[in-house]
Amino acid sequence: MLKQGLVAKGLLVVLIVAIATAACVLVVGATAKDVAGWLIPLVGTYVGAAYGASYAFKLQQGKEAAAADRAKVDALNRALMVMCLQYNEVAATWAKMRSFDRxxxxxxxxxxxxxxxxxxxxxxxVDLAFLMRFDNAQLILEISIEQGRFDACLDSMQLRSKYFVKTVEPLIEQYGLRSKLLSEQLVFTAFGERIYQTLRNNTNSLYEHFATTEVSLFETIEKLHRTAKQFFPREKFFKVGRVNFMAEPTNGLEGLDLEAESRGIE
Structure with missing residues (x-):
């Protein structure tokens, strides 16, 4: 728009100068030297003003584009950082949970x-809304889903923990179940059907939430990281390494590589 305006103004100035020059020569009888004396400074002033305006506009455009890109990079890094922190929390807890999964x-x-x-x-x-312009609406949805899954992990942990401390632990101590060879019938008799089934459901739900979220959260981090590097290949973005869970759970945390492959920022 600015370039078109400058061209139009330039043509208008040329037309006015041509008319003024013709009038000076024909009506006033001015010589070419006289015309040049006032015409050249006038044209020079206009050209300088036009060039300065064009340069200032392009400079401002460049600054705005750079600021917009920086905001996008920051938004991508914030989203990655949050998911990396969530993954570390989920993976560390899941490693401890697996040691009891016999x-x-x-x-x-x-x-x-x-x-x-x-x-x-x-x-x-909402900070990632710009991804929709590049056909990445599904990725935004997946990131939102992962936030919900992480919340569900914490909620299920809190639900089971409260029930376990308030209702289950007193019965374990009362019947000395920690020191006995447990059987389903023994535990069922000690707890009763309602408590037994509630604890069973809470525990199974907790394991299911952490098992599925550990996988899906890592996959979503990988997707977003690839997308970020595709748009901004020279920028650095948060990244996390996958925890190496060994096939056989052991008593405690032995055999689990909790150090993972911490990749930090790439």
């Missing part, structure tokens, strides 16, 4: 009451 009954009784952490970092997917 069947339904051992994990029902053996898994302690973990306190759900206070996690202040949350996704603000």
């Amino acid at each position: 069947g339904e009954l051992p994990r029902m009784i053996g898994l302690p009451a973990y306190q759900a952490p206070q996690f202040d970092y949350r996704q603000h997917v």
Whole structure:
């Protein structure tokens, strides 16, 4: 728009100069030297003003484009950072949970009451709305879903922990179940059907949430990181390494590579 305006103004100036020059020569009888004396400074002033305006406009455009790109990079890094922190939390807890997963009954009784952490970092997917212009609306939806899955992990942990401490642990101590060779019938008789089934459902739900979220959260981080590098190949973005869970769970945390492959920023 500015370039078109400058061209139009330039043509108008040329027309006015041509008319003025003709009038000076024909009516006033001015010589070419006289005309040049006032015409050249006039044209020079206009050309300088036009060039200065064009340069200032392009400079401002460049600054605005750079600021817009920086805002996009920051939004992508915030989203990646939040998911990386969430993944570290999920993976570390899942590693501990797996050490008790030697069947339904051992994990029902053996898994302690973990306190759900206070996690202040949350996704603000509205900051990623610009991805919709590049056919990445599905990725925005997946990031939002992962936030919900992470919340569900913490909620299920808190639900089971409260129930375990208030209702289950007193019965374990009362019947000395920690020191006995457990059987389903023994635990069922000690707890009763309602408590047994509630603990069973809470524990199974907790394991399912963490098992699926550990996988889906890591995959979404990988997708967003690839997308970010596609748009901004020279920028650095947060990235996390996958925790190496060994095939056989052991008593405690032995055999689990909790150091993972911490990749930090790439």
